[in-house]
Amino acid sequence: MYRETPGKKKARNPHFNAYRRKWGRFIESLSALEVAEAVERGFRSVFPEAEYVKVPMADGGEGTVQSLVDATGGRIVEVNVTGPLGEPVRAFFGLLGDGKTAVIEMAAASGLHLVPRDRRNPLVTTTRGTGELILAALDAGATHLIIGIGGSATNDGGAGMVQALGGRLLDEDGRDIGPGGGALADLHAIDLSGLDPRLGGVRIDVACDVDNPLTGPNGASAIFGPQKGATPDMVAVLDQNLAHYADVIRRELGKQVGDIPGAGAAGGLGAGLLAFLPAELKRGVEIVIETVQLAERVKDADLVITGEGRIDGQTVFGKTPIGVAKTAKRFGVPVIGIAGSLGDDSAVVLDHGIDALFTIVPGVVPLEKALEQAEHYVTQTARHIASVYRLGQMKRTSSS
Numbered sequence: 001m002y003r004e005t006p007g008k009k010k011a012r013n014p015h016f017n018a019y020r021r022k023w024g025r026f027i028e029s030l031s032a033l034e035v036a037e038a039v040e041r042g043f044r045s046v047f048p049e050a051e052y053v054k055v056p057m058a059d060g061g062e063g064t065v066q067s068l069v070d071a072t073g074g075r076i077v078e079v080n081v082t083g084p085l086g087e088p089v090r091a092f093f094g095l096l097g098d099g100k101t102a103v104i105e106m107a108a109a110s111g112l113h114l115v116p117r118d119r120r121n122p123l124v125t126t127t128r129g130t131g132e133l134i135l136a137a138l139d140a141g142a143t144h145l146i147i148g149i150g151g152s153a154t155n156d157g158g159a160g161m162v163q164a165l166g167g168r169l170l171d172e173d174g175r176d177i178g179p180g181g182g183a184l185a186d187l188h189a190i191d192l193s194g195l196d197p198r199l200g201g202v203r204i205d206v207a208c209d210v211d212n213p214l215t216g217p218n219g220a221s222a223i224f225g226p227q228k229g230a231t232p233d234m235v236a237v238l239d240q241n242l243a244h245y246a247d248v249i250r251r252e253l254g255k256q257v258g259d260i261p262g263a264g265a266a267g268g269l270g271a272g273l274l275a276f277l278p279a280e281l282k283r284g285v286e287i288v289i290e291t292v293q294l295a296e297r298v299k300d301a302d303l304v305i306t307g308e309g310r311i312d313g314q315t316v317f318g319k320t321p322i323g324v325a326k327t328a329k330r331f332g333v334p335v336i337g338i339a340g341s342l343g344d345d346s347a348v349v350l351d352h353g354i355d356a357l358f359t360i361v362p363g364v365v366p367l368e369k370a371l372e373q374a375e376h377y378v379t380q381t382a383r384h385i386a387s388v389y390r391l392g393q394m395k396r397t398s399s400s
């Protein structure tokens with residue numbers, strides 16, 4: 001039960017995955033830290049003396065690097081890498097406060113947003129830039145890598161990535177195969193002897209945005225190929241090539257990776273990471289919870305506030321707010337969820353550890369305005385939540 005310590009109330013504060021980078025190209029919305037700050041401002045106007053702990057959270061998708069950098073006092077490192085079509089792109093990774101953990105979003109180097117719609121072609125797009133980001137992280141001294149995969153322009157099974165790291169993918173004549181999901185048809189042999197030796201000493205946690213297998217009707221090519229520019233004929237070729245790729249991996253490396261859930265994420269990069277590197281696929285939010293030591297930070301809280309852009313029925317499938325709520329519930333801490341918008345089925349989250357839900361928009365406003373005004377709306381909503389919370393305390397005080 002809640003008990004007020006005079007002068008110091010703990011309303012521990014929030015975990016919110018609104019993604020600056022996601023919206024940044026159109027309209028500036030908020031990073032997780034900025035949302036946390038807005039919640040604190042709203043709460044402070046009602047509870048000025050409370051202690052507020054802000055833990056920017058994420059689920060492995062876009063915004064994860066920024067959140068983990070903010071949560072751990074790390075820094076963002078910018079690097080020039082090879083883009084999906086072979087052109088140079090300015091990408092980034094995060095080096096966390098411990099100086100040993102690097103966080104990579106593969107989409108920063110190999111993302112769909114980097115390729116104009118009329119040039120999308122997964123037969124040729126490559127994950128080479130993702131491999132180059134891994135190399136840059138190793139150069140920075142990282143021994144633990146967190147790699148968020150999804151939002152890719154690619155369907156090459158991580159072939160470009162392993163080539164960038166020194167692995168050789170050879171055709172029948174012993175020549176390196178070219179870039180893209182099309183060239184996988186030529187693969188005959190794999191030689192990992194030139195792989196960067198530093199990879200032997202690293203731990204790699206991979207957060208996939210989906211659970212799809214590598215091939216088949218639910219595989220990478222069939223489900224995500226079309227958004228990358230694949231026609232139905234191209235989907236058939238890409239799927240066949242990934243199946244061949246998995247066969248060669250099995251023959252050459254003795255690893256069976258195609259059916260593992262998440263192998264088909266990011267055009268089969270999930271499978272490539274498992275086949276070639278010391279990688280483990282995990283739930284993104286679990287990786288983040290561990291990295292920011294969330295349990296430690298919520299265990300003494302009186303209240304946790306969490307949220308995301310939109311809370312709906314999908315939120316219960318491994319999204320940030322539910323991971324936060326489950327952690328808080330281990331310590332019996334109440335949890336309030338806030339969101340930019342609530343789906344018709346949002347109430348299901350109330351069965352998964354969230355005790356109450358609020359939307360931040362004050363009325364019918366265009367999305368553009370809602371995003372522009374998000375900081376103000378979050379502050380205002382937090383103030384209203386704090387007022388209701390205080391009412392609950394008054395009732396308890398007067399009836400005790």
Ligand SMILES: Nc1ncnc2c1ncn2[C@@H]1O[C@H](COP(=O)(O)OP(=O)(O)OP(=O)(O)O)[C@@H](O)[C@H]1O
Pocket residue numbers: 017018019022029061308309310311319339340341361367370371374
């Ligand atoms: N500031 C905001 N105000 C109102 N609605 C918002 C706001 N931010 C996000 N939304 C709503 O949430 C939807 C999805 O936004 P976003 O992709 O950021 O969601 P998310 O739920 O945080 O992320 P994801 O589901 O991709 O992990 C938007 O289309 C919009 O309906």
Ligand SMILES: O=C(O)[C@H](O)CO
Pocket residue numbers: 149150151152153209210224264265266267
């Ligand atoms: O990149 C992709 O293919 C999708 O986001 C699924 O991982």
